[in-house]
Amino acid sequence: MEELLQHLINGLSLGSIYALIALGYTMVYGILQMINFAHSEVYMMGAFFAYYTAKYLNLSSSPGFGSLAIVLVVTMVLCSLLGLAIEKFAYRPLRKAPKLNVLITAIGVSLFLQYFAQLVFGADPKVFPTLIEEQTLFTIAGAPIKSFDVTILVVSLVSMGVLHFLVYHTKLGKAMRAVSHNASVASILGINVSRVIAYTFIIGSSLAGIGAILVGIKYQKIEPMMGTMIGLKAFVAAVLGGIGSIAGAVTGGLILGISEILVVVYGSSQYRDALAFLILIFILLVKPAGMFGKNRIEKV
Amino acid sequence: MKKFMIINLIMAATFIFSSCTKKEDVILIGEYGSLTGDDATFGISTNKGIKMAFDEINAKGGIKGKKIKLVTEDNQGKNEETAKVVNRLITQEKIVALIGEVASSRSLIAAPIAQKHGIPMVSPSSTNPEVTQKGDNIFRVCFIDPFQGLVMAKFAIENLKAKKAAIFRKNGDAYSEGLANVFVAEFKKMGGEIVKDIQYQPKDIDFNAQLAEIKAKKPEVIFIPGYYSDAGNIAKQAKKIDLKAILLGGDGWDSPKLHEIGGDAINGQYFSNHYTTESTDPVVVEFIKKFKARYNDEVPDGLAALGYDAAKIVAEAIERAAEVKPNLIRDEIAKTKDFAGVTGKISMNAERNAVKSAVVVQVDGEKRKYVTTISP
Incomplete structure (x- = not known):
């Protein structure tokens, strides 16, 4: 019982990280109907932004919520700028081009960032600074609850809450939903579509930055290729939940995180990555639009 | 016009001459390793040891009156890059001997390539038994798994x-x-x-x-x-x-x-x-002293020591060989016996593996406390 609880906590924190990154995929897809493959690299760059911010400001010598907050804010700003730049220089010129062109560009941007990071930061792994001191906060049924896991959960929940508020209770959110529903009608009604898209990239990239910091805190190893696998998993989580759906991305992330941990525990780590993609195939076969996705029929 | 021709002739002559001397006067030895990537310190440490060994030999006048030139290629710690850089070293740089790698899985990729081209390869620290089973050109100076x-x-x-x-x-x-x-x-x-x-x-x-x-x-x-x-x-x-x-x-x-x-x-x-920095063997003490002096007080790890030994063994084999030819160098490496290395006495056995003892150390920050020696 104690172990199962421990595994569930591990799965929950892994899953909430997947969810944060999956949100970036799902939001861009919802608005632009494109898969932003460069998103996983925004996440990777976020880890390095946080690393250098903490190093430059010498924050690891004074771990605590103040330091965490500073790193979070700086990283979110830098990630947003990166996301904006990608949107402006890579995707905006192609807005009227066929979907496939944008997709290939996204892969190109992703590869560019991976190798750019290797060149600038070096290819060897770096040790992420200690931003939160590790301690056992309390114990539930014999399973110790650690400060990192609580931090990860709290930060993810708050981010998701803010996102939900933004999308469903603000004017910007209304505009986003309108653009997602039909971009040309929205623009006829006076919504600045380009600006809504820019905001979408800002939000998605900030979430990726948050995810990167959480991974850094928990696992402490960052390197330029760290985005590839986690990006793919987050993408699976987004599809699993129904791409374009915010609730779907969160649910998908949590399901994937918990089931991966359980596979490692009760099966073998060899099957872990296979499981993620098996789930993807299964969902696509049974419910092609995902758990929360609406089946939209293409009208001619 | 005439003046021009003379200048041209001189230039051409110096060019031909210099390119000739370049080929004749140096012995090219190749090294491949992970200078970047997931286990970058492996490649960097080994490279430091090898460079130090060859610079010492060159400072004493080189081998057979020729200087050793080390050509180092980075494989980024990747299997696919390894095949590429090793092929390049052998076919384009025309090296006579190859040193590398630390990681066994990458040595296993390089070994068949070296074997095919008849170039002797000495792995400083790949401990997987299969590495030297890839052919009679493949050696190692460390113990096996x-x-x-x-x-x-x-x-x-x-x-x-x-x-x-x-x-x-x-x-x-x-x-x-x-x-x-x-x-x-x-x-x-x-x-x-x-x-x-x-x-x-x-x-x-x-x-x-x-x-x-x-x-x-x-x-x-x-x-x-x-x-x-x-x-x-x-x-x-x-x-x-x-x-x-x-x-x-x-x-x-x-x-x-x-x-x-x-x-x-x-x-x-x-x-x-492979060795302990707490050893009192004069060879080890001397090596650590020289290494610290050269690399701003860095304490050499085992991989640097093995890189150093591998380089020295290759150099000695070239010295003993009648000519600087890969096959002759191979035969001499195989004859290595009781070489007094930093990592212990090294003799090649029939399987081209070094026979030597291992030490167990305890981690204490950057330091390694010597615990015990276990012999084969």
Whole structure:
């Protein structure tokens, strides 16, 4: 019982990280109907932004919520700028081009960032600074609850809450939903579509930055290729939940995180990555639009 | 016009002459290694040792009146890059001997290429037995995995008095699997019990699930035959879940970064290594002194020492060979006997492996405390 609880906590924190990154995929897809493959690299760059911010400001010598907050804010700003730049220089010129062109560009941007990071930061792994001191906060049924896991959960929940508020209770959110529903009608009604898209990239990239910091805190190893696998998993989580759906991305992330941990525990780590993609195939076969996705029929 | 022609002639002559001397006057030796990538300190340390060895030889006038020129290629710690750079070294740079690699899986890729082109290859620190089985041109100056697995199993039973061990191996890695298999066999043979044998995947950063499984079985020691970046991370995550077993590893732990990654969690853990900085052997003392002087007080790790020994053995073989030809150099490397290296007396056996003893050291921050020597 104690172990199962421990595994569930591990799965929950892994899953909430997947969810944060999956949100970036799902939001861009919802608005632009494109898969932003460069998103996983925004996440990777976020880890390095946080690393250098903490190093430059010498924050690891004074771990605590103040330091965490500073790193979070700086990283979110830098990630947003990166996301904006990608949107402006890579995707905006192609807005009227066929979907496939944008997709290939996204892969190109992703590869560019991976190798750019290797060149600038070096290819060897770096040790992420200690931003939160590790301690056992309390114990539930014999399973110790650690400060990192609580931090990860709290930060993810708050981010998701803010996102939900933004999308469903603000004017910007209304505009986003309108653009997602039909971009040309929205623009006829006076919504600045380009600006809504820019905001979408800002939000998605900030979430990726948050995810990167959480991974850094928990696992402490960052390197330029760290985005590839986690990006793919987050993408699976987004599809699993129904791409374009915010609730779907969160649910998908949590399901994937918990089931991966359980596979490692009760099966073998060899099957872990296979499981993620098996789930993807299964969902696509049974419910092609995902758990929360609406089946939209293409009208001619 | 005439003046121009003369100048041209002179220029052409110097060009031809200089290009001639370039080829004739140096002995080209190739090195491939991970100067960047996941286990970059392996390649960098080895490279430092090799460079130091060749510079010493060149300072004394080189070999047969020729200077040694080292051509180093970075494979970024990747298998696919290894084949590319080794091919380049052999076919384009025309090297006469090849030194590399640390990681067994990459040496296993380079070995058949060197064998095919008849270039002698000396691996400084690949411990997987298969490496030298790839052909009669492939040598190594370190001990092999069965021995390292045996050393740690013996150490766990005899010195630590452990009865229950868990294995945490890296899936699909020639080095890790090799050590783990031998440890399992030897530990059982000596009366111990393997309570859990679990694996992680390359590139993994989350080891919590496996560690929780290991913890439930309550082992006294955990054998983690991975490389330093994984081992450091595993130690850290093990500490977080209060897993109190003693951690054991192989020479893959030997890196200045082990402590940076593992922090306090890695202190007090043990691994088997090729040499100890606490040795009083004059060869070792001299080597450490020279290395520190050259690389701003850095203490050489085992890989730097092995790189140094490998380079010296190749250089001596070239010196003994009648001509600087790959096949003659190969024959001389094979005849290496009682070479007084930093990592002990080195003799090549019939399988082209070095026969020597191993030391067990305990991690203490950047330092490595000598614990015991275990002979074959």
